[in-house]
Each structure stands twice: as C-alpha cells, then as structure tokens.
Amino acid sequence: MDDEIYIGLDLGGTNIKVGVLNSSGKLLSKVSVPTQRGPEVVIANMISAARKAVDHAGVDLNAIAAVGIASPGSLDIDAGMVLHCANLPGWDNVPLRNRIAEALGAPAILENDARAAAYGEFFAGAGRRSHVRNLIMITLGTGVGGGIIIDGRLVHGQKNMAGELGHSIVVPDGLLCGCGQKGCLEMYASASRVGQRAVQALQDSQKPSTLRGVLKTSGELTARDVEEHARHGDELAWDIWNQTCRYLALACITAVHWLDPEMIVFGGGMAAAGDFLLQPVRHHFTANYWKLEPPELTIRISELGNDAGITGAAALACALLRPYADNKGIRNAGK
Amino acid sequence: MDDEIYIGLDLGGTNIKVGVLNSSGKLLSKVSVPTQRGPEVVIANMISAARKAVDHAGVDLNAIAAVGIASPGSLDIDAGMVLHCANLPGWDNVPLRNRIAEALGAPAILENDARAAAYGEFFAGAGRRSHVRNLIMITLGTGVGGGIIIDGRLVHGQKNMAGELGHSIVVPDGLLCGCGQKGCLEMYASASRVGQRAVQALQDSQKPSTLRGVLKTSGELTARDVEEHARHGDELAWDIWNQTCRYLALACITAVHWLDPEMIVFGGGMAAAGDFLLQPVRHHFTANYWKLEPPELTIRISELGNDAGITGAAALACALLRPYADNKGIRNAGK
Numbered sequence: 001m002d003d004e005i006y007i008g009l010d011l012g013g014t015n016i017k018v019g020v021l022n023s024s025g026k027l028l029s030k031v032s033v034p035t036q037r038g039p040e041v042v043i044a045n046m047i048s049a050a051r052k053a054v055d056h057a058g059v060d061l062n063a064i065a066a067v068g069i070a071s072p073g074s075l076d077i078d079a080g081m082v083l084h085c086a087n088l089p090g091w092d093n094v095p096l097r098n099r100i101a102e103a104l105g106a107p108a109i110l111e112n113d114a115r116a117a118a119y120g121e122f123f124a125g126a127g128r129r130s131h132v133r134n135l136i137m138i139t140l141g142t143g144v145g146g147g148i149i150i151d152g153r154l155v156h157g158q159k160n161m162a163g164e165l166g167h168s169i170v171v172p173d174g175l176l177c178g179c180g181q182k183g184c185l186e187m188y189a190s191a192s193r194v195g196q197r198a199v200q201a202l203q204d205s206q207k208p209s210t211l212r213g214v215l216k217t218s219g220e221l222t223a224r225d226v227e228e229h230a231r232h233g234d235e236l237a238w239d240i241w242n243q244t245c246r247y248l249a250l251a252c253i254t255a256v257h258w259l260d261p262e263m264i265v266f267g268g269g270m271a272a273a274g275d276f277l278l279q280p281v282r283h284h285f286t287a288n289y290w291k292l293e294p295p296e297l298t299i300r301i302s303e304l305g306n307d308a309g310i311t312g313a314a315a316l317a318c319a320l321l322r323p324y325a326d327n328k329g330i331r332n333a334g335k
Numbered sequence: 336m337d338d339e340i341y342i343g344l345d346l347g348g349t350n351i352k353v354g355v356l357n358s359s360g361k362l363l364s365k366v367s368v369p370t371q372r373g374p375e376v377v378i379a380n381m382i383s384a385a386r387k388a389v390d391h392a393g394v395d396l397n398a399i400a401a402v403g404i405a406s407p408g409s410l411d412i413d414a415g416m417v418l419h420c421a422n423l424p425g426w427d428n429v430p431l432r433n434r435i436a437e438a439l440g441a442p443a444i445l446e447n448d449a450r451a452a453a454y455g456e457f458f459a460g461a462g463r464r465s466h467v468r469n470l471i472m473i474t475l476g477t478g479v480g481g482g483i484i485i486d487g488r489l490v491h492g493q494k495n496m497a498g499e500l501g502h503s504i505v506v507p508d509g510l511l512c513g514c515g516q517k518g519c520l521e522m523y524a525s526a527s528r529v530g531q532r533a534v535q536a537l538q539d540s541q542k543p544s545t546l547r548g549v550l551k552t553s554g555e556l557t558a559r560d561v562e563e564h565a566r567h568g569d570e571l572a573w574d575i576w577n578q579t580c581r582y583l584a585l586a587c588i589t590a591v592h593w594l595d596p597e598m599i600v601f602g603g604g605m606a607a608a609g610d611f612l613l614q615p616v617r618h619h620f621t622a623n624y625w626k627l628e629p630p631e632l633t634i635r636i637s638e639l640g641n642d643a644g645i646t647g648a649a650a651l652a653c654a655l656l657r658p659y660a661d662n663k664g665i666r667n668a669g670k
Contacts, residue, residue, distance in 0.1 A: 134493055148593065150485050157595020158469055159631060164592040167625060169585045171507060180626030181588070250504045253516070257499040258483065258593070260492020290502060291515030296494060 004065035005057065007050050007104065008120075008314030010113065011035070011071045011096075013087035016042065018049045019310030020057040023065070023318070025124050027311060029056035039082075039094045047103040066321050067100055067108040068313030070116035077160045080110045109320050111154075113309055114139050115163050117267060117302075118147025119154050120312025125304040126265045134261035137302070138165055138248070140223075140270035144186040150259065154316065166190065168254070170247055188247040191223035191270045198226045198240045209236035227273050242280055249284030256289075256297050267302035274301055339400035340392065342385050342439065343455075343649030345448065346370070346406045346431075348422035351377065353384045354645030355392040358400070358653070360459050362646060364391035374417075374429045382438040401656050402435055402443040403648030405451035412495045415445045444655050446489075448644055449474050450498050452602060452637075453482025454489045455647025460639040461600045469596035472637070473500055473583070475558075475605035479521040485594065489651065501525065503589070505582055523582040526558035526605045533561045533575045544571035562608050577615055584619030591624075591632050602637035609636055 005028065010017040012035060019030040031053040033045055046069075054061055073085025080097025082088075101108035111119075118137035121127050127135040133152055139145045144166030148155040155162045166186030167179055174183025187193055198211055198221045210229050215221055229237035252264050271277060282299055289295050304311055340363065345352040347370060354365045366388040368380055381404075389396055408420025415432025417423075436443035446454075453472035456462050462470040468487050474480045479501030483490040490497045501521035502514055509518025522528055533546055533556045545564050550556055564572035587599050606612060617634055624630050639646055 131493075150490055151488065153486065155485055155594060158466075158597045159595055161591075161628075162593065162595040164595075167592040168589040169623070170504075172505065172582070172585055177625075181623060247507070250507055254503040254589070255593075256496075257502040258497065258590075259490060260494055260497040260499075262493045288504070288516060290512075293496075 003059070003063055005054065005059050005063045006314040006318045007053070007064055007067040007106075008116075008310035008312070008317070009046055009050060009067065009069045009100065010116070010309035010313060011042070011046065011069065011088075012113070012309075013072065016046050016049055017306065017310050018046070018053040019307065019314055020053045020059070021311065021314040021318070025311075025315060025318075027124075027307065028059070029053050030307070030310060031056065035088070038090045039088075039096075042088075043094075043096065043099050043103075046100060050100075050104060061105070064104055064106040066317035067104055067106050068116065068315070068317035068320075069096060069100055069108060069110050070113040070309040070313040071096060071110060072113050075110060075112060075160065077110055077112070077156070080108070082110075107317075107320065109313075109317050111313060111316055112147075112160070112163070114145035115147035115154055115156075116312035116316060117304075117308035118149060118163070118265075118312065119316055120304055120308035120310070121265050121267065121302055122149045122152075122312075123315040124311050125302060125308060126300040127263050132262045134259060135263045135265060136165075136255055136259065136261050137265045137267055138251070139268035140189060140191055140266060141268035142190060142192050144190045145268075148259070149261075165251070168251055170251055185247060185251050189244050189251075191268070194223040194226050194240060194244050194270070195221040197244075198237065201236055201240055205236070207236050210234045211237055223270050227270075227276060231276060241276075245277065245280035246284040246288075249281050249288060252281070252285050252297070252299065253289055256295065261297065263298045263300060265300050265302055267305075267308060271301050277301070338394070338398055340389065340394050340398045341649040341653045342388070342399055342402040342441075343451075343645035343647070343652070344381055344385060344402065344404045344435065345451070345644035345648060346377070346381065346404065346423075347448070347644075348407065351381050351384055352641065352645050353381070353388040354642065354649055355388045355394070356646065356649040356653070360646075360650060360653075362459075362642065363394070364388050365642070365645065366391065370423070373425045374423075374431075377423075378429075378431065378434050378438075381435060385435075385439055396440070399439055399441040401652035402439055402441050403451065403650070403652035403655075404431060404435055404443060404445050405448040405644040405648040406431060406445060407448050410445060410447060410495070412445055412447070412491070415443070417445075442652075442655065444648075444652050446648060446651055447482075447495070447498070449480035450482035450489055450491075451647035451651060452639075452643035453484060453498070453600075453647065454651055455639055455643035455645070456600050456602065456637055457484045457487075457647075458650040459646050460637060460643060461635040462598050463638075467597045469594060470598045470600060471500075471590055471594065471596050472600045472602055473586070474603035475524060475526055475601060476603035477525060477527050479525045480603075483594070484596075489654075500586070503586055505586055520582060520586050524579050524586075526603070529558040529561050529575060529579050529605070530556040532579075533572065536571055536575055540571070542571050545569045546572055558605050562605075562611060566611060576611075580612065580615035581619040581623075584616050584623060587616070587620050587632070587634065588624055591630065596632065598633045598635060600635050600637055602640075602643060606636050612636070 171183035506518035
C-alpha cells in the first residue's frame with residue numbers, strides 16, 4: 001500500500017493544477033497549466049498534466065490508486081458530470097470523472113472545488129492537527145463559499161448542496177443578493193462586495209477618505225484597496241473592513257452553536273490579509289459570543305492556499321477507496 | 336439478535352419515561368413515573384421503571400443489549416455524568432450512566448435530551464422515511480434547542496455542544512438573550528418569548544386586541560394564548576405569531592444552505608400548533624429562499640411527540656453497539 005499514489009486535479013477558470021500525494025498524504029509533486037477553452041482540450045491537458053506530475057514524483061502510472069477532481073460550476077457528483085459552469089464556456093453535461101478515470105486507469109471522484117479545498121485544509125492544512133475532527137472552511141472570494149467536515153467526513157447533504165455558506169441569512173430584510181434572497185452573508189463579506197460597499201459608503205457620505213482618489217483613478221474599489229487603506233489608518237476603509245469582520249464573526253458564532261467545530265478556517269483571496277482579517281474576526285467573535293462558557297473555537301487562515309484543492313481532491317479519492325477507515329489515522333500514521 | 340432489546344430512558348423535570356425497543360426499532364412497551372426529588376430516589380425509580388417496562392414487553396431482563404439515557408442539564412457525555420441541572424435540584428456530578436448500566440447489566444450511553452429526541456424523530460418519527468439521511472430538529476419550548484443528524488449520524492461536535500440552535504444569531508444587535516448574546520433565535524421563537532413579545536406589543540401600541548383581556552386576567556401571556564387568539568383572527572396576536580414563523584423560516588434557510596438536509600422537524604410544546612405553525616413557516620421559507628433552484632426541503636411537525644426522547648435514546652444505544660452499521664438499514668430491514 002505504501003507505494004500507492006493519489007492524484008488531485010483542480011480545474012480552475014485560469015489554471016489546471018495537479019498534485020500527487022502518497023498514501024501518508026504527503027504532496028510528492030505538482031504541476032500547473034493554463035486552462036484553455038472548451039472541454040476537449042482541457043480534459044486532454046488535465047490528463048497530460050497528471051501524467052507529468054506522476055513522472056515528476058518519480059513513480060509509475062500503475063501506482064495511481066485513485067483520482068480526485070475538484071471542479072467549479074454546477075455538478076452532478078453522483079454521475080461525475082459537470083452540468084454547467086459560468087467560468088468555463090462550453091462545459092455543459094461533460095462526463096469529466098469517467099473521462100479522467102478511463103485515461104488514467106484508476107477510479108475517480110468529482111467534488112465541488114470549495115468543498116475539496118475545505119477537505120484539503122482539514123486533511124493537511126490548518127486542520128491537520130489530530131484533535132481537529134470538525135472543521136468549517138469559509139472561502140472569501142468573488143462570492144462566499146465553503147465546506148464543512150463533521151467527525152472527519154465531508155458533508156454533502158441530500159443534493160450535494162451543503163456548504164453554500166455565503167447564502168446564510170445574516171441580516172433579515174438586508175441587502176438583496178443576486179440569488180434572490182435578502183441579507184446573505186455574501187452581500188456583506190465577499191471580496192467583491194467589500195469593494196462595492198466601500199464605493200457606496202463614499203457616495204453616501206462626505207467623509208474624507210484616501211479611497212476617494214483610488215475610486216477616481218480606477219473607477220472601482222477592490223477588497224485589497226479597502227484592506228490596504230484600512231491598514232494605513234483610513235477611517236472609512238477601516239469601518240467597512242471592521243463591519244465585514246463583524247458579520248463573519250456573527251456567522252462563526254451561529255456555526256459554533258450549530259456544529260461545535262474545533263476550527264473555522266478562512267480561505268480565498270481575502271484571506272491573504274492574514275492577521276489583519278483574523279484579529280478583528282476573533283475580537284468580534286469573543287465580544288459577541290455567549291457568556292455561559294468560554295469559546296473553545298480556533299479561527300485560522302488557510303495554510304495550503306492554492307494547494308488546498310488538489311490536496312483535498314486527492315485525499316477524498318483516498319477516502320473513497322477506504323470508506324470505513326479514519327482518514328486522520330491514515331494521515332497521521334504516515335508522519 | 337432478533338431477541339435483543341434496547342431500553343430508552345428519558346429523564347424529565349416532571350416524569351421519567353422508559354421505552355423498550357426491539358432490534359427493528361419497534362416500541363414494545365413504555366412506562367412513565369413522576370420524577371421525585373434527588374438523584375438517589377430518581378435513579379432507583381429509573382431502574383425499577385425500566386424493569387417494569389421490560390416485563391410489560393414480555394421479554395427477559397437478560398435480553399437487554401444496551402440502554403440509552405436522555406437527560407437535561409449540563410452533561411459530561413464521555414464520562415456519562417450529569418454535571419448540573421437547573422430543573423433537577425441536587426443533581427451535581429452524578430455518574431448516571433454507570434449507575435444505570437450496572438443495575439441493568441448492560442452497556443449504556445448518556446445523551447442530551449434534545450439531541451436524543453432529534454435522533455428519535457430521525458429513526459422512527461417524521462424522518463423514518465428511507466430517503467431521509469440528514470435531518471434537523473428544532474425544539475420550541477421554554478428555550479429553543481435541537482439536534483442535527485448528518486448522513487445518519489447524530490452530530491455532537493468537539494465538546495458535545497452541537498445543536499444549540501436557539502443561540503443562532505438571527506438579528507445582529509437584536510434583543511439581549513439571557514446567554515449574553517444579542518439577537519438569538521430563542522429571543523424571537525421560544526414559546527416563552529412568544530408570550531412575552533405579545534405582552535410587549537400590547538404595551539407598545541394602542542391596537543385593540545382580544546389578548547388584552549387575557550393579560551389583565553392572568554397577568555401574563557403564553558404562546559398558546561397567542562396561537563389561539565391568532566387563530567380566531569386577532570390581528571396583534573397574528574402579527575406576533577407570523578413574525579415568529581418568519582424568523583424560524585429564515586433560520587431554516589440558513590440551515591439548508593449549510594447542511595442541505597432532506598427534512599427539518601419542529602418539536603416541543605409550540606409544535607402542538609401543527610399546521611398553524613407549519614403553514615406560515617413554509618410560506619416564509621418559500622418566499623425568502625433563493626430563486627436559483629426550488630427548495631427540496633420538507634418541513635414537518637414531530638410525529639413521536641413525547642416518545643421522541645425514549646425512542647432516540649434506545650436507538651442511539653443500538654448505534655453504540657453497532658457503530659459501523661447503517662442504522663437506517665437495520666431499522667428498515669426489520670419492517
């Protein structure tokens with residue numbers, strides 16, 4: 001068994017990433033290639049990138065025990081199909097899992113990219129510590145997504161829709177979300193909305209702000225602009241950033257009362273802010289959490305960053321082959 | 336194996352309930368006795384009630400395969416201890432699980448009462464239908480509690496604190512809860528708070544309401560008063576009831592995006608309102624749910640009522656002895 005390897009493929013709008021893990025969960029090699037247009041060429045690229053990564057790892061193609069594929073878009077996980085994807089034109093009803101499995105000669109699984117990343121963080125990132133059995137990852141990008149691990153298992157739900165954390169309702173009758181709901185977390189805490197909320201705040205007030213110049217020059221504001229100007233003491237930028245952290249903290253409090261996880265991990269572009277995100281989130285969590293018992297939650301930033309998807313996909317493929325095994329046991333045994 | 340039986344004990348502030356289940360999950364007999372004062376006499380009563388229930392079931396005491404005990408209060412589940420209980424004076428650091436196990440000569444487990452009830456509903460109540468693998472129960476009583484079943488397993492969390500659904504934050508900076516948080520679901524949707532919110536509404540407005548007479552006569556209002564007067568067309572009572580259902584619906588929407596369960600079940604005293612609770616909750620759920628895909632959630636009222644605790648405790652005891660088995664399989668196989 002020690003010679004077996006697991007392939008993790010992460011299909012992104014910009015790049016295809018491949019990682020090769022051994023059965024102890026160690027990343028042996030990785031390869032990244034640009035995502036081209038159309039499923040046929042992309043699938044061919046995924047297969048050749050996987051072969052290249054296996055070659056880099058210095059192992060044989062026959063050693064592939066299983067393949068995990070992380071994909072964006074609307075998926076039929078049971079059938080292994082990409083049904084539709086806004087970021088990948090032409091990807092309609094593509095039997096991605098079986099195409100990859102046949103080409104690489106190994107069983108494969110398909111998983112939602114945000115959930116695969118959450119499992120990666122659990123398996124080998126911030127949540128790799130052996131006491132962590134329950135972990136929630138909140139991904140702060142264009143939208144807000146995530147994944148939930150309960151007692152070592154990734155939660156899928158009845159229709160594989162679990163983990164849509166961005167559509168938690170955090171403000172009754174709040175801002176109208178593109179999804180049709182009002183007051184979604186995504187409307188207060190996604191990277192794109194942080195920039196937009198700052199633009200709105202500039203328009204709504206006469207407050208001086210160093211962001212006014214940025215808006216004038218570039219016509220828009222990003223979460224990165226808000227973060228930077230908040231770091232440099234701009235009051236309006238800090239207000240937006242701080243409010244964002246407060247909404248995230250309130251969502252974390254609800255999560256703790258529901259699921260009592262050991263850890264919540266923030267990932268995605270906005271998590272690059274590191275402690276500048278973490279400290280206000282932790283502050284608001286403690287300030288707003290109940291007083292009956294002290295919180296025992298750890299809130300962290302993703303440790304795997306862009307490798308979370310390939311790691312999680314490979315680890316899930318491993319779990320597929322060993323459904324009754326305790327993955328943490330396997331992982332820790334190998335260290 | 337078919338002759339094995341499982342005992343479910345439900346320790347309540349008013350009554351001790353005992354149920355005897357066979358290995359197919361069928362309730363063979365039940366017994367209820369009043370809860371007396373102090374742990375010694377109560378434990379003795381629990382044991383004798385269990386023996387009586389076994390006798391009523393027409394089986395032998397040696398047939399007891401395992402015992403499940405549902406208890407209120409603060410518990411150390413791993414140690415099987417009742418640490419403290421507001422409703423049961425004198426119950427401090429009582430090794431309830433081992434006392435019962437020794438007396439009945441069978442392995443026993445201790446579980447939080449709301450979680451046991453949730454598991455009971457999953458196992459043999461509203462969630463018994465074989466397609467239900469993920470279920471959330473929300474208990475509307477003096478407080479709001481509950482339990483979560485994911486992929487057939489009861490969620491405990493790191494410190495056995497999962498399922499404190501009443502302390503979800505549904506209104507940022509909302510009403511101050513006794514727990515120290517602001518805007519807890521419990522402050523908007525518990526039976527006691529529904530009555531108190533109606534009192535407040537009467538004081539805050541000059542609106543005519545048939546509840547004014549009730550308040551004058553009895554000095555307080557219950558959720559049952561609000562429900563009855565709402566049923567009879569009182570506008571103020573209906574507003575309070577309807578708002579309550581709306582907050583519950585918003586909490587259900589968040590739950591669906593997090594965990595994607597097949598079913599949410601309402602239990603506890605206020606669930607006795609039946610369709611009068613269910614219909615507005617379903618209405619607000621549909622009206623406020625995202626428009627990307629239609630909801631596939633079923634919202635129901637508890638079917639087991641007061642038997643949910645004993646059924647769940649016994650079923651959990653069964654799961655303890657068969658940790659790798661699929662309980663639903665066992666349950667359905669016996670039918």
